[in-house]
Amino acid sequence: MHPGYCINKCLFMSRILNILLIWSVIMAFFQCNIFSQTLHFNTNIGVIIPSPNSDEIFNQTDSGYFEPGIKYQTVYLFHGLFGDFSDWMRWTSIERYAQERKVAIIMPSTSNSFYQNMYRGEKYFTYLTEELPHFVHTIFPLSNAREDNFTVGLSMGGYGALKIALTKPEEYACAASLSGAVDIVEVIENGLFQDTFIDISNIFEYPEYLENTDADLFTLIRKLIKENRTVPKIFISCGKEDFMYQQHERSKRKLTEIGVEFHFEEHPGKHDWNYWDTHVQTALDWLPLKRTVIKPG
Numbered sequence: 380m381h382p383g384y385c386i387n388k389c390l391f392m393s394r395i396l397n398i399l400l401i402w403s404v405i406m407a408f409f410q411c412n413i414f415s416q417t418l419h420f421n422t423n424i425g426v427i428i429p430s431p432n433s434d435e436i437f438n439q440t441d442s443g444y445f446e447p448g449i450k451y452q453t454v455y456l457f458h459g460l461f462g463d464f465s466d467w468m469r470w471t472s473i474e475r476y477a478q479e480r481k482v483a484i485i486m487p488s489t490s491n492s493f494y495q496n497m498y499r500g501e502k503y504f505t506y507l508t509e510e511l512p513h514f515v516h517t518i519f520p521l522s523n524a525r526e527d528n529f530t531v532g533l534s535m536g537g538y539g540a541l542k543i544a545l546t547k548p549e550e551y552a553c554a555a556s557l558s559g560a561v562d563i564v565e566v567i568e569n570g571l572f573q574d575t576f577i578d579i580s581n582i583f584e585y586p587e588y589l590e591n592t593d594a595d596l597f598t599l600i601r602k603l604i605k606e607n608r609t610v611p612k613i614f615i616s617c618g619k620e621d622f623m624y625q626q627h628e629r630s631k632r633k634l635t636e637i638g639v640e641f642h643f644e645e646h647p648g649k650h651d652w653n654y655w656d657t658h659v660q661t662a663l664d665w666l667p668l669k670r671t672v673i674k675p676g
Contacts, residue, residue: 397593399620408474413514414602417506424511425464425486427477428519429672448675450522452668453515454529455507456659457545460577463488470655476609480663481670485515491577493563495594498584507539508547522673523624529666531555535654537615538563544611545599555614557663558621561630562597564590569626600639613641614665616658618648 403668409426429451431444449603456473458466458525464486467473477484492503494581519639522528528551532540537559544554560566577624583594591598603610612636627645634641636673648654 380531382622394543401447405414407649408468409519411514415506415510415673417510418501418503422506423464423488424514424515425468425484426519427474427476428482428484429481429483429574432478435523442452443476443672443674446631446672446674450520450527450673450675451481451528452527452673453485453521454531454663454666455485455487455511455540456533457489457494457530457539458486459532459534459536460491460575463490467659470652471659473659476660476663478637480668481672482663482666483510483519483521487511487538488540489537491582493535493582494542494562495582496577497582498582504546508543508550512550524551526667527673528668529553531557531659531662532559533557533659534650535561536559541596541613542594542599542647545596545603546593548603548609548611551611553612553666555616555665557616557658557662558623559615560623560626561615561661562626565629596597597637598631600634600637604637604639610639613639614644614662615641616646618654619645620648621650621654623650 392444407430408429409428411424411426412421413424415422415606418422425625429444448550454477456467459465473642474496487507489503489507490501494503494507496502496504499675516523517581530544530551532538534557538561540554541556541559541561544551565581567589583589589595593599615627615630621627624645631643644658645660646658647656648657
């Protein structure tokens with residue numbers, strides 16, 4: 380074999396490798412495994428941080444990503460029942476959606492907790508509203524401003540997204556639910572958990588008496604209105620073939636009666652990832668995203 384062929388082949392492979400390396404830094408994904416002081420065990424967090432895209436790299440316009448003091452808007456993205464933090468990465472293109480919109484994504488694992496401080500179990504609500512935000516803001520360049528922080532979730536996570544934002548309205552500007560358990564009282568009364576291995580009494584002390592408690596989203600909204608506090612903007616989406624669709628229709632009427640501002644969408648679709656992969660994009664586009672890094676000053 381001619382030595383020049385080997386040299387040229389090596390140079391060619393070197394160029395290919397350089398291109399692949401450039402493409403590999405387009406999006407930054409971190410999987411964090413931390414010991415939680417609240418949960419008392421190790422838990423996983425998925426984190427997506429926008430990085431320069433290929434066009435910015437080739438045109439050398441990527442310096443803004445690395446300036447000292449830059450911050451990102453942040454979406455806390457919650458999984459559904461039986462899932463964990465990896466669901467969004469495996470079943471959707473959330474990394475690409477985040478990159479396109481220049482928004483950071485935080486994906487915790489919450490077991491089947493319904494995002495509660497469980498009656499018999501772990502204090503997931505405390506972990507999600509106190510320890511998790513403190514950790515990610517310490518490690519990653521995330522904005523602390525209310526107008527830059529949002530919650531989004533599907534199914535059980537849709538309920539969690541709404542509950543967390545409605546309980547911490549000074550910290551989150553918007554909350555979005557995809558096929559969520561918006562009316563937790565009705566969901567439990569209709570026996571959603573009867574055919575599963577989940578004992579709802581491990582989550583709520585008195586699951587049959589959740590109405591007018593802090594577990595009831597409508598009660599949280601009424602409380603904020605009564606106290607003249609700002610209610611986070613609310614986005615709700617559900618598929619017309621979803622088994623929770625009728626619950627969403629009734630929830631829409633309840634929200635209208637309360638008099639709170641909300642955005643409601645319904646589309647063809649079931650309670651599945653085909654719907655969520657499509658409409659998490661709709662939810663992200665509804666959020667007031669700046670689609671750029673936040674520079675200091």
